[in-house]
Amino acid sequence: xxxxxxxxxxxxxxxxxxxxxxxxxxxxxxxxxxxxxxxxxxxxxxxxxxxxxxxxxxxxxxxxxxxxxxxxxxxxxxxxxxxxxxxxxxxxxxxxxxxxxxxxxxxxxxxxxxxxxxxxxxxxxxxxxxxxxxxxxxxxxxxxxxxxxxxxxxxxxxxxxxxxxxxxxxxxxxxxxxxxxxxxxxxxxxxxxxxxxxxxxxxxxxxxxxxxxxxxxxxxxxxxxxxxxxxxxxxxxxxxxxxxxxxxxxxxxxxxxxxxxxxxxxxxxxxxxxxxxxxxxxxxxxxxxxxxxxxxxxxxxxxxxxxxxxxxxxxxxxxxxxxxxxxxxxxxxxxxxxxxxxxxxxxx
Numbered sequence: 001x002x003x004x005x006x007x008x009x010x011x012x013x014x015x016x017x018x019x020x021x022x023x024x025x026x027x028x029x030x031x032x033x034x035x036x037x038x039x040x041x042x043x044x045x046x047x048x049x050x051x052x053x054x055x056x057x058x059x060x061x062x063x064x065x066x067x068x069x070x071x072x073x074x075x076x077x078x079x080x081x082x083x084x085x086x087x088x089x090x091x092x093x094x095x096x097x098x099x100x101x102x103x104x105x106x107x108x109x110x111x112x113x114x115x116x117x118x119x120x121x122x123x124x125x126x127x128x129x130x131x132x133x134x135x136x137x138x139x140x141x142x143x144x145x146x147x148x149x150x151x152x153x154x155x156x157x158x159x160x161x162x163x164x165x166x167x168x169x170x171x172x173x174x175x176x177x178x179x180x181x182x183x184x185x186x187x188x189x190x191x192x193x194x195x196x197x198x199x200x201x202x203x204x205x206x207x208x209x210x211x212x213x214x215x216x217x218x219x220x221x222x223x224x225x226x227x228x229x230x231x232x233x234x235x236x237x238x239x240x241x242x243x244x245x246x247x248x249x250x251x252x253x254x255x256x257x258x259x260x261x262x263x264x265x266x267x268x269x270x271x272x273x274x275x276x277x278x279x280x281x282x283x284x285x286x287x288x289x290x291x292x293x294x295x296x297x298x299x300x301x302x303x304x305x306x307x308x309x310x311x312x313x314x315x316x317x318x319x320x321x322x323x324x325x326x327x328x329x330x331x332x333x334x335x336x337x338x339x340x341x342x343x344x345x346x347x348x
Contacts, residue, residue: 009068011040012061014054014081016047016073019099024072027116031072031097034120040068047077058084062092070123072097072116078105079142079283086133086140086300095123095304104143108207108222110306127307130223130299132206134282136292141282144210145294147269148201148232148278149181183235185272186290190229190264196272200235204228204267204294218254225298229267231260267294 013032017025024031028044035042045061047053058069058081069092071081078096085091097120098106103113109129112118134141183198205217205228217228230253234240243253254261270291271278278290 008041009039010066011035011042011068011070012057012066013042013044013070013072013097014047014057014061014077015044015070015097016054016077016099019073019077024097024099024116027120030117031070031120034117034124035068035070038124038126047073052080052083054080055084058082059088062088062090066092068093068095068123070095070097070120073099075103075105075143075283076285079140079285082133082142082301083140086135086297091301093128093302093304104207104209107209108143109303122306123304125304125306125308127305128302129305129307131301131303132223132225133297133300134204134206134227135295135297136280136282136287139282139287140297141206141287143206143283144281145204145227145267145287146201146281147290147292148184148186148199149235181235181237181240183233184276184278186278187268187270187272188229188231189268190262191226191266192264193260193262195231195260197233198235199231199233200240201230201232202267202269203230203232205230206296216253223299224263225265225296226263227265227267227294227296229260229262229264230254232258233260234258265296265298268292269294 013028013035015024015028025046032042032044045057047057050056054071054073054077058071061069062085069081069085071078071094077099081094085094096106096109096111097116098111098113099116106113106119111122131142134143134145136145181200183200185198186195186202188195188199188202203216205220207222208217208220208228210216217230220228232240232243234243239258243256243258253259268291269278269280280287280290280292
């Protein structure tokens with residue numbers, strides 16, 4: 001009589017031991033227990049200070065035959081894990097346990113962002129979605145790709161400000177930096193269109209969540225093979241703040257003539273002025289300089305998600321301070337004109 005073979009289904013948790021005040025590290029025994037209950041033979045790897053620690057371990061685990069890789073940490077850890085498995089022909093499933101400050105990806109997947117154990121229970125529900133992934137030349141990104149002087153200000157925003165206001169902190173509270181924004185003469189080629197002219201920013205989104213805001217790409221879909229492309233043509237301080245107010249107030253910026261909004265599966269971006277640099281932002285970090293090709297990899301990674309759509313208050317409950325500030329910002333800039341900006345670019 002032939003013996004029945006036991007097929008092991010393996011999961012590897014790649015976690016940042018310092019993320020989220022070490023909450024992931026403290027919750028690890030419960031996380032592993034939940035994974036075991038879901039049918040996985042589970043183990044864990046703590047990232048180190050070595051460059052691309054999470055990325056290298058993700059690639060190693062995938063090549064070793066792990067069926068699931070769980071990225072536990074902030075958006076940076078998740079980005080590294082995606083860069084570890086996205087280039088491979090055979091890719092394991094993936095799940096996330098958010099432990100950073102903004103956690104845009106968790107917000108998009110409706111994964112609880114304030115309780116690691118509850119986030120792990122999403123895996124036990126065994127609901128997945130095949131997520132689109134972005135590729136910028138040879139680098140992968142999960143949420144945003146952007147370029148232009150407006151995006152470069154994000155590198156200078158204090159981390160404390162980012163934790164409250166996310167990716168758009170420099171617009172909501174950093175108006176004093178906006179006078180440095182100069183338009184770049186650029187060429188953008190996308191599905192069915194081409195833009196040649198000056199712009200302060202182009203933006204590619206894979207989800208509708210950026211820096212805690214869910215209106216920047218109001219009709220973004222997670223698995224349609226399309227980026228949401230936004231091009232901000234103006235570099236005028238007042239006009240930019242008005243556009244932000246429109247964005248916060250229901251995503252109305254996409255209908256403004258100072259903005260190009262399109263759905264595209266690819267983008268080619270380059271500068272047209274010799275010697276002018278355009279830095280590219282991938283998932284909030286510097287990702288190289290233009291020229292650059294961006295490609296949407298349709299349904300590239302199967303990701304655990306809460307497809308039952310957790311009630312809105314369960315996933316946005318930590319946004320009270322940001323919402324209050326957003327309302328105040330809208331009221332402040334509603335009637336703002338160039339005369340209200342002094343020579344240093346500050347609101348008088």
